[in-house]
Amino acid sequence: MNQNDSLRRPVEAEPQRLGALAVLPVFMGLKGRRAILAGGSAAARWKAEVLAAAGANVDIYAPDPSEEMLALVARGAADGSLTLHRRPWALDAFEGAAVAICDAETDAEAQAFYCAAKAASVPVNVIDNPAFCQFQFGSIVNRSPVVVGISTDGAAPIVGQAVRRRIETLLPPTLSAWGKLAAKVRPRVMERLAMGPPRRAFWERFADLAFGSTPPPDDVDAMIDAAGTATMDGHVTLVGAGPGDAGLMTLKAMRALQACDVILFDDLVSDEVLELARREAKRICVGKRGGRKSCKQEDITAMMIRLAKQGRQVVRLKSGDPMVFGRAGEEIAAVRAAGIGVTVVPGVTSASAMASILQTSLTHRDHAQTLSFTTGHSRHGTLPDGLDVAAIVGEGKTAIIYMGGRTSVALVERACAAGVSADTPAVAMWNVARANQHVWRGRLADLPEAVAQTQNDGPLLIAIGGVFGEEAVDVSTMPDVVQQAIAG
Known part of the structure; x- marks a missing residue:
């Protein structure tokens, strides 16, 4: 097969069309009326x-x-x-x-x-x-002059109140004072700062401070002066999108998506995560999937650098955590070499999401003293030759194997050859933290057959270790005071 047959070019994606609105949110001025x-x-x-x-x-x-x-x-x-x-x-x-x-x-x-x-x-x-x-x-969140109105079109007022409570926790009480200060200084900003980078630099800095816990200063002349010399250099931010559930995104990740000009996103980034982004941001799919047509890593890196040199704020949006099997090291090195600033926003890696879904501690002190994250395939698509399976799988160990679907047979054979028990508990989870998530639990020896028989081409995470056994939680070993509380 020609090498080019397995490659594809980055593709600009359109934002999702605005869905139907039950009502039009309108804010009416009633002052003096x-x-x-x-x-x-x-x-x-x-x-x-x-x-x-x-x-x-x-x-x-x-x-x-x-x-x-x-x-x-x-x-x-x-x-x-x-x-x-x-x-x-x-x-x-x-x-x-x-x-x-x-x-x-x-x-x-x-x-x-x-x-x-x-x-x-x-x-x-x-x-x-x-x-x-x-x-x-509707329900109201009052940080006047910042006012948030919430409507359920009369269908579920209790849901509207629940949404209000969630938003209340996200908006600091001091936001009201910052909003009033914004109205006060806006004429000065318009007069003293040119349109474009200077004004944007001022308001982005202002917004960052407004979402802190400190009250605003009496004046912001120093901020205006600093923004007047701003050039808005390009910047690259590597953002972890988590495994797919938008609820697992960090606040810092959402702020990065709201402040960027361009998003380079992977195939595994979900639509609900992308919908958190600023609507004006250009979205470019640079998908990389094992066994499928993928964009070349060097092309993705070069595109990041080109866009940042144009003064763009670029987000490289990766599934999971960008620093876990995400080629982040190569991208950071190249961006730095180009003299461009780079920031990393961590995300929830699939292993952590899987553990929370299974409600299993990966390092339960009765069953595991070591925890390893391992890639299941080399650049050639096979189990890495240098992988010492016996060092990560066995008594007192928890092993998490990413991208191990095509190498599960070799993984189990190598583990059993090293003396690992065929009855060691194992888990396979496809599409972690997504609506189409699928979980298999069983013995290590049965893992390859389970992977082969499951008709699912979504991302697969394999986990091996005693923490996944049904007997992992033994109430009799708990302290007396805990046993008494359980007994009622």
């Missing part, structure tokens, strides 16, 4: 507070307001104003209103309020009655 709210219940009270917090002057129409509503009006709002009218709403209430909210007791009242608002061309929401809503309130 009038909002009307019909109803005095606890649910209406929350809507009144949200509207006023957004700067609206809220007129509340409620003949018999609840204690919660009375307490809110007495206390006042963070912004805007709250005015209570102890009477039902009427048609004249809609004049000059920016939005209209109603907590209707009956469908007839809901329909009447909805029709009156539409006739007055005022956007309307009837609480907990989607049929009479032109817009909806």
Whole structure:
């Protein structure tokens, strides 16, 4: 076969098309504008507070307001104003209103309020009655002026609240102060920094600091001055994408994907990981797979260098961890030799993901004192000649073999010839941490047959050692206090 038959060229990939949206997320400015709210219940009270917090002057129409509503009006709002009218709403209430909210007791009242608002061309929401809503309130993460709204289109409010809690943990409380500072200094940045690299350098540095835990300084003139001399040199960042589950990505990896201009990604990088990237970033597939057409490593390295020399921020996105069987050493050396800065962002390697899925400690002190990560094939596609299998497989050892599908027969033969028991526990896992993951567990002697019979061409990870045995956890060996807690 001609060598070129096994090669392919890098291919630019289009970002995934934006999927259908149940609703259009829109942020409405209500500062100094009038909002009307019909109803005095606890649910209406929350809507009144949200509207006023957004700067609206809220007129509340409620003949018999609840204690919660009375307490809110007495206390006042963070912004805007709250005015209570102890009477039902009427048609004249809609004049000059920016939005209209109603907590209707009956469908007839809901329909009447909805029709009156539409006739007055005022956007309307009837609480907990989607049929009479032109817009909806979502869950809110408040780091104003940074505001995050979350909607489930009314289908699953509890899910929306869970998403809000997750986002709350990611956004530091100090982000609000940084957001206010951004609004304050933006005119100075526009005046003093030219478009392009200087402005981008300033705002990227600003954003990095905003996601820290420290409050902002009183002024940022020094940052503006430093950005004024920035040239935005090209840079290469090697990023570990993990085994496939986007939830296993690190925050630093996601930030790198959001800040880059170009992504060179491997075949094994999942679509859900790529969707975390900045949409404007160019995506180029430089796939390398054993036994398949692959891009030449030297072409990938040369492309990284060319793009970085053009001033691009380049992410080399690799499956798993870039420093584990990822040819990272060759790429780092070449990029450095070209005088280009390089950064490495580690990822979750497949062995760690496999251990977490199996809930097995790879170094359980009762069964393993050594842990080895080994490649299962040489550049010729065979088991490496110099691999001392007896040194990594056997009593007190855990061995993880990457890319060992085609060499599992030779691996087991070499292990058994070295005196390793054929009954040593073994695991084979395809597509670790992905939706199509498949796991086999059994004896070392049965491993080659299991690999041959499994119709799966996904990446394979092989694990051998006593930690994978069913008897690995022996409750009787645990301390008395732990046994007592287990017994109840």
